[in-house]
Amino acid sequence: MPPPTATSETSSRILDVAERLVQMRGFNAFSYADIARALHITTASLHYHFPTKAKLGERLIQRYRSSFLAALQHIDETCVAATAKLRAYVGIYIAVLERNRMCLCGMLAADYATLPKAMREEVRDFFDANEEWLVEVLQHGHKNKELAFAGPPAESARLLVAALEGAMLLARSHGDPSRLRSAANHLLTGLGCKDLAYAS
Amino acid sequence: MPPPTATSETSSRILDVAERLVQMRGFNAFSYADIARALHITTASLHYHFPTKAKLGERLIQRYRSSFLAALQHIDETCVAATAKLRAYVGIYIAVLERNRMCLCGMLAADYATLPKAMREEVRDFFDANEEWLVEVLQHGHKNKELAFAGPPAESARLLVAALEGAMLLARSHGDPSRLRSAANHLLTGLGCKDLAYAS
């Protein structure tokens, strides 16, 4: 058995395939056999890298959150204005949908009732981390007068995340990614971002 | 085999249980055995009423949409103001969550990639019907100056539905139904509804 945080070539390829499957189909709608087929290995080999599906799920979320947080850090390093940061943030969601995927944790939120406890906690942590980053951006933008919104920043942050997750689901159901774009524009406008449709 | 639209005592009890299971767990996370157990009948009997799981799924959505549209009609009959209608509308979502359920079609939107074609169309129809009703309310409220929002009513309607669906998912993940309430209040405020927190 490999060390618990090993990231061998093979195990990361396994995570790549599993991630895609969960983002497209959900946690209860893919199997070790699906991954094995895609990688031309056996399910027994998969169990060497990830002893149970629950463990695979945990590592999946951990990796997803890490790369998501890395993307947020990249935004912090390349954008100065709060409005620019928010536009880059919603851009992440749009880019995911354009690869014909949903947010991993959005899918897992739908599967929530059937997830093992450890996975549930990881999902919650992902959303909490998102909210935390957004609150920082919103507070900064509000002080600047760059943004204009009422109520606690945490509420606006939560609404933004929820709306983006929901809009992804509906955009896919309608086979129309532009629905996510227009929802995102509408949301940013509502936070006081200028230079977008209907901004005044 | 019963006529395709039969609604016997038993088949409606089957739909009741299946509906609850889908709302809580999703379409790929419940089985005929689950329903059989709950109703103290065999899975063979279930197949008499619903020959396949796909057919059961179709009937489930049809019934859900019917009762949802009936609820919207009830709102039209009991509320005059657009703001009152919108508050009643979001109240439906809140009531569902408080019964520890998700929106049936929100769950199915997450399962979308794995659904049979007929079910996909039913899911889309559900959301389209919601949007249609909301557009009517929004247009009316906008003319009245009861509501204040920018852009096409259809965009605001889509955003409202998407945000409510997403907020339900996140509220459940956090074990905190009040998150849906505050998201709903925030959304209504954004549409220009008065008498709510932070309205000005």
Next chain:
DNA sequence: GTCTATAGGTGGATAGAC
């Protein structure tokens, strides 16, 4: 690290008696 082989369980679905 990957394989063959297999266990033990559950999935949706059917045949045919009552």
Next chain:
DNA sequence: GTCTATCCACCTATAGAC
């Protein structure tokens, strides 16, 4: 309309050879 009995495909997981 409901049952018993059964089919076959698939699921996660394990043992043990290489």
